[in-house]
Amino acid sequence: MNSPPLLLLQQSLPPISPTENLIQLKTPLPVHNSIPGTRTPVSSSSSSSSSLSYIRACAGKTTRRVGGGRRGNPDDYHATLTALNSKGRFPRKSLGQHYMLDSEINEQLTAAANVGEGDVVLEIGPGTGSLTNVLISAGAFVLAIEKDPHMATLVSERFSETERFKVLKEDFVKCHIHSHMSSLLASIEPSSADSRYAKVVANIPFNISTDVVKQLLPMGDIFSEVVLLLQEETALRLVESSLRTSEYRPINIFVNFYSDPQFICKVPRTKFFPQPNVDAAVVKFKLKQPVHYPSVSSTKSFFSMVNSAFNGKRKMLRRSLQHICTPMEIENALGNVGRPATSRPEELSMDDFVKLHNLIVKV
Numbered sequence: 001m002n003s004p005p006l007l008l009l010q011q012s013l014p015p016i017s018p019t020e021n022l023i024q025l026k027t028p029l030p031v032h033n034s035i036p037g038t039r040t041p042v043s044s045s046s047s048s049s050s051s052l053s054y055i056r057a058c059a060g061k062t063t064r065r066v067g068g069g070r071r072g073n074p075d076d077y078h079a080t081l082t083a084l085n086s087k088g089r090f091p092r093k094s095l096g097q098h099y100m101l102d103s104e105i106n107e108q109l110t111a112a113a114n115v116g117e118g119d120v121v122l123e124i125g126p127g128t129g130s131l132t133n134v135l136i137s138a139g140a141f142v143l144a145i146e147k148d149p150h151m152a153t154l155v156s157e158r159f160s161e162t163e164r165f166k167v168l169k170e171d172f173v174k175c176h177i178h179s180h181m182s183s184l185l186a187s188i189e190p191s192s193a194d195s196r197y198a199k200v201v202a203n204i205p206f207n208i209s210t211d212v213v214k215q216l217l218p219m220g221d222i223f224s225e226v227v228l229l230l231q232e233e234t235a236l237r238l239v240e241s242s243l244r245t246s247e248y249r250p251i252n253i254f255v256n257f258y259s260d261p262q263f264i265c266k267v268p269r270t271k272f273f274p275q276p277n278v279d280a281a282v283v284k285f286k287l288k289q290p291v292h293y294p295s296v297s298s299t300k301s302f303f304s305m306v307n308s309a310f311n312g313k314r315k316m317l318r319r320s321l322q323h324i325c326t327p328m329e330i331e332n333a334l335g336n337v338g339r340p341a342t343s344r345p346e347e348l349s350m351d352d353f354v355k356l357h358n359l360i361v362k363v
């Protein structure tokens with residue numbers, strides 16, 4: 001890189017306006033977040049200035065390299081935060097900006113998706129680029145979507161030397177991710193049958209988790225796996241909610257229809273800066289290819305039926321699905337599925353719902 005990276009950052013990041021929704025820095029960085037190889041003591045003061053001065057102290061003790069392609073270099077990360085802070089930029093709550101402090105978690109996310117040489121990876125919200133750095137070092141080509149234009153500029157400058165990185169300044173919720181990825185995949189010569197599929201690896205803002213899951217899981221035609229850092233409670237709800245529990249919802253049917261989900265590990269809140277009020281977890285969704293989706297005549301009518309069933313959660317299906325056919329027909333269909341005539345939605349597995357749909361919905 002020709003210019004000193006910190007200078008680049010300072011030039012490109014104007015201070016944010018005081019009216020922006022900022023996260024209050026109430027807690028200092030925890031002791032175990034000190035940079036490996038240094039034993040910087042952490043102030044016990046709870047003032048925001050102590051957090052900032054701690055970061056500055058950490059970064060001051062380390063190399064200030066903000067280049068891409070170096071694996072597991074947490075010094076990069078602290079130097080980047082220092083640059084943000086020196087320009088008066090703070091993490092924004094409205095954008096869920098809780099940055100990962102522990103490069104081992106980034107390594108775990110990358111390993112969970114088996115990211116290797118030549119893989120194409122979509123990263124949502126690269127932020128300062130700490131996870132991006134690990135992905136690129138693993139050999140991936142990374143397409144990142146970043147809503148915060150300041151962070152998009154920062155991360156594109158950080159990785160300006162590599163051709164393995166591209167960032168789009170867009171809101172993931174609104175962007176046409178399928179067409180972006182399809183054209184990217186079409187432009188890359190596949191090195192193996194597997195590399196026809198891209199992967200998603202991301203530490204996403206918790207407030208867009210549902211949008212991300214709903215958009216990406218039905219994209220088994222372009223993604224093979226989706227590895228996300230989610231709020232722990234959301235992760236457990238998506239992966240572990242089972243039949244006959246109050247947490248069992250249409251989203252569980254959705255997740256299992258399109259993927260095989262797996263809870264990888266818990267990530268304590270202390271691993272983020274600023275620290276969120278909740279713990280997180282890594283979840284892997286192994287996407288099914290469209291030929292392997294459960295066989296329904298129409299996914300639209302299938303999920304519409306499942307939603308109707310759960311709308312009247314306490315109701316028996318023979319009542320909540322009356323708009324589709326008569327109670328007698330529903331009872332008969334439940335009998336064919338091997339379920340009692342009095343079944344409620346939480347008693348049916350995804351396969352049961354598929355069979356029920358194919359018996360009662362004529363599309």
Ligand SMILES: C[S@@+](CC[C@H](N)C(=O)[O-])C[C@H]1O[C@@H](n2cnc3c(N)ncnc32)[C@H](O)[C@@H]1O
Binds near residue numbers: 203206
């Ligand atoms: C939890 S931070 C993670 C940052 C970084 N990946 C890390 O691990 O430190 C979430 C990032 O997503 C960005 N972001 C928030 N909402 C977004 C959206 N709708 N679309 C794309 N990026 C978004 C934030 O600006 C932030 O950089």
